[in-house]
Structures are given as structure tokens and as C-alpha cells.
Amino acid sequence: MAKVKLENITKTFGNVVAVNNLSLEIEDGEFMVLLGPSGAGKTTTLKLISGNETPEKGLIYIGNRIVNPLEPQQRNVAMAFESYALYPHFTVYENLAFPLKAPGRNYSTQQIDNRVKEVAELLNITPLLSRAPAHLSGGQRQRVSLGRALVRDPDILLLDEPISHLDAKLRHRMRAEFKAISSRIKTTILYVTHDYLEAMSLPDRVAIIDHGTLHQVGSPEDVFRRPANIFVASLLGQPKINLIKCRISTEDGKICFTGLNGGVRLLTNDYIRDRVLKTNLDHVIIGIRPFNMIPVDEVHENETIISGKVYVYERLGTRGILTFSVENQNFDLITPISMDFKIDAPVNVKIDVNEIMIFDPTTEKNIFID
Amino acid sequence: MAELRLEHVYKTYKGNVEAVIDLNLSVRDGEFLALLGPSGCGKTSTLRMIVGLEEITKGKIYIGERVVNNLEPKDRNVALAFETYALYPPLTIRENISFCLRAKNISSEKIERKVNDVASMLGIEDILDRKPGEIGGGQKQRVSLARALVRDPEVLLLDEPLSHLDAAQRAHMRTELKRLHAEIRRTTILVTHDQLEAVAMAERIAVMNFGVLQQVGTFDEVYLNPANEFVAGFVGEPPMNFLICEPKSEGDDLFLIGLDGSFRLKLIPKLRMKVLEKKPKTIKLGIRPIHIEISKTPGQNGKLELPANVFTFEFLGEEGQVVAKVGQQEVLAMTPPSMRLTMNENIWLQMHTEFTYLFDGETGVSLLY
Numbered sequence: 001m002a003k004v005k006l007e008n009i010t011k012t013f014g015n016v017v018a019v020n021n022l023s024l025e026i027e028d029g030e031f032m033v034l035l036g037p038s039g040a041g042k043t044t045t046l047k048l049i050s051g052n053e054t055p056e057k058g059l060i061y062i063g064n065r066i067v068n069p070l071e072p073q074q075r076n077v078a079m080a081f082e083s084y085a086l087y088p089h090f091t092v093y094e095n096l097a098f099p100l101k102a103p104g105r106n107y108s109t110q111q112i113d114n115r116v117k118e119v120a121e122l123l124n125i126t127p128l129l130s131r132a133p134a135h136l137s138g139g140q141r142q143r144v145s146l147g148r149a150l151v152r153d154p155d156i157l158l159l160d161e162p163i164s165h166l167d168a169k170l171r172h173r174m175r176a177e178f179k180a181i182s183s184r185i186k187t188t189i190l191y192v193t194h195d196y197l198e199a200m201s202l203p204d205r206v207a208i209i210d211h212g213t214l215h216q217v218g219s220p221e222d223v224f225r226r227p228a229n230i231f232v233a234s235l236l237g238q239p240k241i242n243l244i245k246c247r248i249s250t251e252d253g254k255i256c257f258t259g260l261n262g263g264v265r266l267l268t269n270d271y272i273r274d275r276v277l278k279t280n281l282d283h284v285i286i287g288i289r290p291f292n293m294i295p296v297d298e299v300h301e302n303e304t305i306i307s308g309k310v311y312v313y314e315r316l317g318t319r320g321i322l323t324f325s326v327e328n329q330n331f332d333l334i335t336p337i338s339m340d341f342k343i344d345a346p347v348n349v350k351i352d353v354n355e356i357m358i359f360d361p362t363t364e365k366n367i368f369i370d
Numbered sequence: 371m372a373e374l375r376l377e378h379v380y381k382t383y384k385g386n387v388e389a390v391i392d393l394n395l396s397v398r399d400g401e402f403l404a405l406l407g408p409s410g411c412g413k414t415s416t417l418r419m420i421v422g423l424e425e426i427t428k429g430k431i432y433i434g435e436r437v438v439n440n441l442e443p444k445d446r447n448v449a450l451a452f453e454t455y456a457l458y459p460p461l462t463i464r465e466n467i468s469f470c471l472r473a474k475n476i477s478s479e480k481i482e483r484k485v486n487d488v489a490s491m492l493g494i495e496d497i498l499d500r501k502p503g504e505i506g507g508g509q510k511q512r513v514s515l516a517r518a519l520v521r522d523p524e525v526l527l528l529d530e531p532l533s534h535l536d537a538a539q540r541a542h543m544r545t546e547l548k549r550l551h552a553e554i555r556r557t558t559i560l561v562t563h564d565q566l567e568a569v570a571m572a573e574r575i576a577v578m579n580f581g582v583l584q585q586v587g588t589f590d591e592v593y594l595n596p597a598n599e600f601v602a603g604f605v606g607e608p609p610m611n612f613l614i615c616e617p618k619s620e621g622d623d624l625f626l627i628g629l630d631g632s633f634r635l636k637l638i639p640k641l642r643m644k645v646l647e648k649k650p651k652t653i654k655l656g657i658r659p660i661h662i663e664i665s666k667t668p669g670q671n672g673k674l675e676l677p678a679n680v681f682t683f684e685f686l687g688e689e690g691q692v693v694a695k696v697g698q699q700e701v702l703a704m705t706p707p708s709m710r711l712t713m714n715e716n717i718w719l720q721m722h723t724e725f726t727y728l729f730d731g732e733t734g735v736s737l738l739y
Contacts, residue, residue: 168564168566168607169607169608169609172607172608172609172691172702175684176681176682176684176691176693176702177682179682179684180681180682180693180713183713196687197686200684200685200686200687201684201685201686201691202684220685220687221685221687224687236687237687237688238537238538238541239541240538289688291688311545311549312545312548312549312552314544314545314548314569314570314571315569315570315589316566316569316570316607317569317593317606317607317658317660318658318660318661319660321545321570323545330545343549343552
């Protein structure tokens, strides 16, 4: 295992800039998730580290070595793919031993045996060693595939959407399973996904990229609670964060946000006021997560309420998603228990003003983050 | 608009493959019903028999008061919107939507009016002069729907309409389809393998497996009173947990003993009666993740409680999720926003008796019925 560092990396394909001046450090032994929508440059970044692509600009370090001029096999990097690609006619043992028998690797039979057993023990697959891949469950196959990547003791393990091809139910299961495995692996891991739940659940830190540009790096909790900009805020959470364009005014020493579409009026606390006044903005974009709004029957004084009309209510198990419209803009909120709503009925929604996010409408940056 | 009724419908393919077995189902006039099940459960065969693309081996299908078994697809007044949009690439969106009307000898002013009506209902007026290659997946979806609706069908069939949109588009289209149905109130059948779509959109859900209708009912009926283990496990996400145990009488009390003696639960009288009545050899105890409360200390006597050990804990932004081991068996549960758990920590899973399910360990049939 080793620290991996990307320094001002740029990679283009024809006119398309896949990775744009990307700098990123993955600590020794760290588990990092690279999160972004398709086309963000995630897989290209992996391939640049593995040596399957060459950057036009910038340096890549693995440990203290600059690896730009090195061939993939000289980099001591292992990659496990979405599809497991195990050799069907080999047993699990033979699949695991295979990378150690490659030309140029002079391991004795005893050394290979020790290493295979060590990795098998780590991944809890010792009882499966004599089986053929066809006789394994999906989860077991994934572990064998990981084992094959780990058996060479790579400096960094690269994983490209390892569970995204599974259906929703299995994915729940495999995510938990992967989490359990990863806590035992001490290797530096870079894991690519477009699924924000994997990015929340698995890593020490998450790096969010889009169009080849890094938007934010931080712990899952940090990027969720303090997103750097609108892109990050919208990527994390389902349903997505609600965004409202507002005009700023002052009223009795308080800051008031008034929705440009009408219907929305938020009075804020002192902390938000001080921060907003510092920016000299006259407009902002307010972000409210669906979890921070709740429909109420009675309206009390000093509560922040948005009034709208029920657009649709979807029950999802014991909770539900209420989509309501205010002056032709739709908002989503999550009800903690399932409720009943009539389409087009009026609804009052209470907002937790302490949980709102505020973005600069031009730069789209979170004004609370420097 | 019309009621749709299937009476003792069978579909048997060559080689005696029974795709649909004795299906009885009625969809009310204007209702939105979801036909839900895993691949191979017979839902698509059912849909194809309703449309007329597949012969009915046995039984009758009624649309309104008419038996439609022997009618050609075009005479059934049923419209199908596909998973794959199947739009004609060289035609504009307007031409794609009006295509089936032009084949029917309708005046061009009337066609124009109908296309405009349906386009404005679906919010696609501004793309009518584009070609299919120039619009996005969500828009194609709406065009496919427009093409189905422009014919004024009595029954609208949606075959996995959202399955190849991305997550954000899917959530959006789900909302829009539900809203659309509320506005047009047309008899609609949604075929899907995704329980979330079925639960979110439909008024009633018909769950199928191995060609057999397992249960049909409103969300509350299916979710809160599942007829069997299959329905219980298929509807709801994350899925219901099942723990294998054996009933054991001690004096007047009845206990459930977990596999390997990992737990011992005393049943409340209501559940005890059900078990004594049906006498199963083994029982699967069903608990939904959302109905479990996690405690870091054992509770007072009298509560249903399982001792467990944290296998994995995931914090997912707003809340968390834990997989805990109860003996050798795994249980998944949700955790509140402020709770943090560590691996191998001892915890207690507490359950409300009203949300505890018991299934026959062999047949999977609910013991609570």
C-alpha cells in the first residue's frame, strides 16, 4: 500500500476534456470514493492511475515514485472490474493463484500457496477454494474477484463500479458486504461509482467530480452537510435538494428571502444574516433538503411556512414523497410516516430554517464555505 | 374507458411451459393497477394476452362487456407504451404521434387537434417538430405515451416504462405518470419488476410469481398483511428480514426458539393462538427493517427483543443502516440520524408485535391469516 497523488492532471480525447487539471491525494491505506455522473471523468482517472491511459499534462505519484513513464504492469496497481471476469474452468484457488504465476514473477509454489491462503482467509472464502466460479453466489464471486486483485499485494486497488450492475435488492446486501470486507483490507483503495449511497456508506473520504473537474473532497458526512456548491448538493440525496431563487431584503433586522416565483418567504436567524450580509449579494439560491420540510395541519407563530398545492403523493413503504407546487414550481419532501393527500388540495409545509443552504446564484458556490 | 377482467386465464407455451396459471383479476374502470413480479413471473405474458399479441390458451378476457379473446389487437382499443420507445426515427415527433390516426381515415384538422391536445397534456408541445434522435430519454418516454393516448384507448398498458431511465429521471417520470393518471383517469395497467414503482404509482398491486397471482390489494393490504413469504419479501425496501425458528410450548406459553438457540421469544396470546391453530413445524419470523428499533442496552421484560451483534454499519447522509447478526442469521435495520454503531458491538433489536409476521417455514404461507 502507498499514498497516491495526482498533480494537475489533464487528459483530452479529441475535443473532449475528460480530466481537467485534476489534483487529488489519496492517503496511504485510505478508502476513497470517486463520485460523479456518467461522463464525469471517473473511469478515465482510474485508467490514468493504472497506466492504461497517459495524461497530456501533470504528474502521477504512487508512493514517492512518479509513474507517468511506467507501463501498467510496472506500477503495482490492481484493478477489479464491474464484471467479475473469473476464469470459469479454474477453481477459486487457481483463479487466485493465477496473477502470481505470471511471467516475470518468480514465486515458489510454497509462497504462492501461503499468499492465496492468506488472502482467502482475509476475505472469508477459504471454504470455497476448491469450487468452480459457476458454483458461487454473486457475493462470493465478487470476493474472489477482489481476492485476485489483492493477491499481488498492490500499492493501490482500483475498483470501477463493482456493484452497480446489480439490482436494487442485491445492491443493498452487497454494499454492506463490501463495507465489511473493506474494513479488513489495509490497501489504499480508489472506488468509482455514480451511486451516492455507496459514496455515503463506504469510504473514508469522497471526491466529487464532473466534466473532469474536481468539485469537493471530504468525509461523506461533511460533503453531505456542507456541499461546496449546487452540483454537489444535488448529487447527494434522493429526492434531490430543492432549489429556490430568492431576492434578499431586510425586515426588522432580519434577513428575508423572497422567492422570485412568489409564494416563498423565509425569515432567517442571525447566523445566516451575518453571513449573507458579508457577501453583498442581492439574490441567492436557497437549497432545502426533502428531509427538512414537513407538512403541518396547524400553523404557529414564528414558524416558517410555505403554502402550496399537492401535486402528487407517492407512498414508499412506511414513508412517502410529497411533491407540492408553489406558483408552478414543484418541491419534494419526505414524510416520515405515510400520510394521505388529495391531489390539488392546499398544503402548509414547515421548513427548518436552520438547515437551509445558501448558494451564490452566479458562481453556484455555497456561501458558508470559503 | 372500461373495466378489464381476466377469468381463469392460462398461458401455456410449447413444451408445457406454464407462463400464466388460472389468473383471475379485474381492473376497475379508471383504476391504476400494477402487475408486479420478478422476471419470468408471467406478467409480460399476461400483458401480451390483453393486447392481443399472444393467444390465450384457456380462459376469457373481457374489456367492458366484450370478450376480446378473438379480436385482433387493433380492434381491442387497447394501447401499449413500450419499455423501448419504438419511435420511427425518420419521422418528426408530431408524425410519430399522429401515425396511427392517419391510418384510420380521420380528417387532418381533427388529427392536428388531437395531437396538440395530447402534447400539451404531456408537456411536449415544444418538441413536436424534432426527430426522435434529437430528444432525451425522458422526452421519448412522453412521446411514446402520447402515441398511446392519442388513440383514446379504453385501457392503457405500460410495460416497464421507467426501467431504462436514470435514477433522477425515473423519480421524475414516476411523479408525472401518477399525476397524469389522476388527470385522465384512464384504466391503466403498469407492468414492472420494481416494487418501488408499483407502490409509488398504483392504486392496487397484483403480485405474481411463477405464473400464479400471489395477492392483489391496495398498498396497505399487501404491505401490512402479506399473504405469504414471497409477497412479504418482494414488496418493501429494504426487504423484510426472515429468521428461521421453531415453536416450543412451555406450560401455557409458546416460545419461538431461533436457529442454534440464538434467541427465545415469548409470543403474545394473539400470535400464540394462530400458531397453535396451524401447527407449523418451523416458522419464519418476518420483520421489516423499518419496524426495528435499535437499543444499546437490553430492554425491560415483555418487549419482543433479539440480542444481536453489529456486522456492518453504514451512515447514509440522513440516516443509517445496520446489518446485525442474530446467531448465524443476518438482520438489516434502519438507524436514526444521530446513532453511530461500531463493528462487533452488541445491540438489541426491539420490535412492535403489531408489525411482526409469522410464516410457515415450509410453505411460506402467512400464519396470521
